Amino acid sequence: MNELRSRLDWGAFAPLRLRARSVADGVYAGGHKSPRKGSGVEFGGHRVYVPGDDLRYIDRHALMRHGELLMREFETETDRDLWLFVDASASMSYAGPGSLGPKYGFAALIAAALAYVAVRTGDRVGLDFLGGEGARSVPARAGREAFERVLGALEDVTPSGDLSQQPELVERALSQAQRAARRGAVQVVLTDMLDLPEGTLDALAGLTTRGRSLQVVQVLDPAERDFPFEGAVLLRSLEGSTSVETDAALSRRNYLAALAGAQAHVKRHLVPRGGRLLKSVTSDAPEELVRRILNPNVEPSG
């Protein structure tokens, strides 16, 4: 176990246990409203009746006044599961020149902080990985022990594997979550969105059913965001066999445009289905990112 842990240079993101708590302490830790509409005490609005709805919640006043069948909905303070999916493929081990650490380290820190927040508010936390050596999924549980198990699982993984060549890894993790996650569960996918196999976006979109929310956090290295290279470079991807020889100065503009295009493509798939894409780099403040994940109304500063 220790040997496996030592294979990843966590950089500024270690030790994960302390850093995760520190990040979580800096984040708003109050109760959060469930997006689940149903029986409760606080009115949450109307919707059109559909066959099968509980007749107890038909708004009689509206029926008499307008002659329409409208259902009354209520918001309720309730337990919600937090499902974390961390991309542990080889590309997540990348740390560019001058960065604080590998992308996986940053993603693990965010995941651990989210898990800590959830555990402290009594929610259940589950974890699964996309690829990675030594990866093991953690079923959703509540309590301090659950947090410890999440931490252990995060620390035991070494980023490796080529997801583009192993689509079953993605499929397995996401389909398992689709089965295990309850209605109203919050699902957070921490990935660089690079070298993912075809159909991944559709599989992610499938997670938004049954009132479950999906937030895809794209974790990039600052070098991937800025393309800071100079002169002639031979760029080799960590997954697949892509090698590109180019003049950095000549290619920078086109690369940045391609990256923005790819991000827009992801957004186009997720947003109409209730999903959300958050962009981040490993140099971002983790507290800020966790706050953005927890509160959809918080927009990124700057």
Next chain:
Amino acid sequence: MSFVTILALGLSLFIAAPTIAHLLRRGRAREQPFPPAALVPEARATTRERRSLEDRGLLLLRALIILGLALLGAGPLVQCSRVALGRTDGASVAIAIVVDDSASMRARLAGEKTRFQRALEAGQDLLASARDGDAVALVLAGKPARLALAAGTDLQAARRALTELSPSDRATDLATALSLARAALTSLPHADKRVVLLSDLAGELPAEPMPNVWAPLPELAAKIENCGVVSAEQNGTRVTARVACSSEAAARARTLQLVGKDAKSEARLVVRGGIQSLNLEAKDAGSVSVELSGKDQNPADDRAEVAPESRSLALAVHADSAREAVATGGAPLLEQALHSLAIGAPVRPLSELPREAGELSGVAALFIDDPSGLTPETRTAIGGWLEGGGVAALFLGERAHDTQLGATLEPFLRGAVDWERLPSGGGADPTTFAWLGVEAQSLVDLAPKGRSRLDTALLPGAEVVGRWSDGKVMDARQERGRGLLFSVGLPVSVETSDLPLRPGFLALLDHMVGEALRRRGPQTSEAGTEWWFPAAGSLQVIGPKGPLTQREADGQRLVAPDVTGRYAVSLGGRNETRFITLPAEEVLATPKGELPATWRSPRAAGAPLVDASPELGWALLALLALEIATRVLRLWRERRSHGAIDPALP
């Protein structure tokens, strides 16, 4: 070469640094892991093209800059092709520049420049490197060698004198030229004296090595193929030309043609090196010139004027053959002595002294041995002949004491001459015969049985040129018109003395014959031959390049034609045509290029060094400007390229 110089030159090794850097850069691009590599557009062709074109230019520029810096650091001791004056500890130098203006220096080097022009350039380079205080003398090595500029510190005058030099068709006279050069420097106070020999060395060097002689132009020894017309004479309708070729290759496929009105005769050269005679048939006796077909590396000697067949000037001898034959068993001693001089001129015996001037036509010198006086007719004939430039020598014996009635010894001497017996012998004073050279010593113990007393018989204007040991006159000479008279107080007879058997006698005859040929002037002579004329009367000599300059020497006028061709000589209203021909050795001699190893001295050699710092400085500035311009151009191209990229989205 000092350590600093070696160190500076060692800097040039740093040329390898940008080369290595360039080679490294020419390799694969820097490899970088980059997960989103698939989003990066490939620009390999552009990258390689840019590296290969612009970086190579920069590499060359930087290598040149480093090389320039290394040379600059090594200056002024960098050797280059320019000839310059090295000096020891900055001291002034005295140099005698010997410029070879012989015919072989007309040969063309690569680039259409002649050897002579290259020599002049080298001379100017030398003078350019001279400083105030340096002394320069200028000597010409064309035969006869001449001092063109006496040693002096006026460098401007030396430069001017150098520019005024022109090539000639003279033979080469390196030995005399080197002696002159050394003599020119003798009186100078400079400690460092050198002789710079700007020659192809196609001539004989002195047998003994001379110190501090430097021949800095080995490139002049480049082998050339050349044929030249040495001479051409016409006898009747036949033109005989002598052609010299340096090698077989030079003679291959070449012909000699007659050039003139309606002249079409030609003859093919025999394919061999050396001299060959060719005959051409002319239509009339007025042929103009002959010319070699084809081209070689010395076109200046491919054409020659045709001279009428030379009339050999004879030496006339009047001696008592009957008496002499008893002693020699053959021709008189005087005749035999003249033959032994081997000058090529025919010796014509005269049984009787001439009575008319016409009898001496074609005679250059007249030798009369022990006459018993000269009759009035003879005196008139000799007098008129002398005015035209003849040289007459009178050897006086016992018979002159008993002159016949009406006969005198004029125009040699006045009246009669006494004969004096000398029982105790006696000899000549060698100091008074010094003009004969070392042979004068042979006249010291002459011990004649008698002698003619010339003291009282000398005419006004006569010059005593030799005396007996007791101070009496033994030999006298006297100018008469263009002619010259010699009077010797002994006969050419072994019965009186052994004078005819002594080297001094032959030297005396040689001097007389030389004077005769000089005064008569040959019809055909080699370039550089001096023509002497009497000071009196008008004189004009017009050659291929116009009138020739005359100069005065020993009371006579001297003209030295040095270019082959036809010369019109007008002297006192009398006109004649003379021809200057090419010395054959100028075609045949092989240039040596470098001095023998025994000649090389440390001080003279190794001096072709020059401070090229100013030129290098300018070159470096130019290279730096080019580097900056290249960088600006590169930046501009990059910016233009960026602007041209289409930000296509995937």
